[in-house]
Amino acid sequence: MTASSPSLLHRLKRLSLVTQIVIGLIAGIALALFAPDVAKSTAFIGKVFVSALKAVAPILVFVLVMASIANHKHGQETHIRPILFLYLLGTFAAAVVAVVASMTFPSSLVLSTQDVAVTAPGGIGEVLQSLLLSVVDNPVSALMNANFIGILAWAIGMGIAIRHAGDTTREVLGDLSNGVTVIVRLVISFAPLGIFGLVASTLATSGFGALIGYAHLLAVLLGCMLFVALVMNPIIVFWKLRRNPYPLVLTCLRESGITAFFTRSSAANIPVNLELSKRLGLHEDTYSVSIPLGATINMAGAAITITVLTLAAVHTLGIAVDIPTAILLSVVAAICACGASGVAGGSLLLIPLACSLFGIPSEIAMQVVAVGFIIGVLQDSAETALNSSTDVLFTAAACLGEEAKTERLA
Secondary structure (H helix, E strand, O other): OOOHHHHHHHHHHHOOHHHHHHHHHHHHHHHHHHOHHHHHOOHHHHHHHHHHHHHHHHHHHHHHHHHHHHOOOOOOOOOHHHHHHHHHHHHHHHHHHHHHHHHHOOOOOOOOOOOOOOOOOOOHHHHHHHHHHHHOOOHHHHHHOOOHHHHHHHHHHHHHHHOOOOHHHHHHHHHHHHHHHHHHHHHHOOHHHHHHHHHHHHHHHOOOHHHHHHHHHHHHHHHHHHHHHHHHHHHHHHHHHOOOOHHHHHHHHHHHHHHHHHHOOOOOOHHHHHHHHHHOOOOHHHHHHHHHHHHHHOOHHHHHHHHHHHHHHHHHOOOOOOHHHHHHHHHHHHHHHHOHHHOOOHHHHHHHHHHHHHOOOHHHHHHHHHHHHHOHHHHHHHHHHHHHHHHHHHHHHHHHHHHHHHHHHO
């Protein structure tokens, strides 16, 4: 036994990280099925892994963005603008897909007088104000509270300032960035164990019994997300690259979407996406900014959630929806989705804002939010997987597309 154990561990270490995660996933499901009491105790392992990712993400983004800008050489081109365009286009397209699916396969909800003790924003102005306040947040507070909009703002400002510093200062900053990256890689190496704990404890504690009553609503939600991930996003990537998009799409879904699905946190998946961008050979000056930015504004999954649940409430109440209103809802959902990370509770708490377009009172809209929390076991996981994997996908598509265009012109 002593002689064989190191050999087994050695063989496991030689497997790719994705293969190790799949093994952890299968082991977690098996433990939840055959020993649910034991599986519940593994929740701590999952919490430790997610907490470790959330702990390293803010400092990683701050140091990496600052170092990238400080050491950026004059004449080197970044591709932030086309990435931003793809982020906004993808989010709006996802909202349109959700509108079409919701009107084709309308869902009904059981609405009661249940009170929900949460506070939603009062309007789009409040969402935009929240984003602006996040930009000017105290840098220490931004790091402590993982306010990535504020972290980005300070990192960009400090990076620009340090560009005029001496070579030694910029070299030290580069070494600090490399040191933080090493720590991040160490944390990511424990992903299989963390996924094992998350899957085992979630299945043993919640199961999927509570989801049966909302099977149709879930089918529409997950169907929209799958359609966007496997059809709409590939179309956008093909338009940008003019070649088969699926190798890149499937790589991003496999290596980013899987971890995001189980951590259910775009912020926690930032280190994973940065590492994947590096393996894809993307330009560091570009992805070090676009990945954390995407975690805050590239929210196709959130746009789908807001749209589908809002139209489910509209259908339940028998409110007629015309085409102009549907288009307006898509725009509002896209804007709300971009601001979701700046609002406590994420995309679900922005549903009342979208419901207000149809005159639905907040008392009823908050019941829809409650439904969202019930189906959140799958909805939030799939939403995060779509959001996070698309960050890498669009970053890669923009970088590779612009590089190909430059080569053609040359």
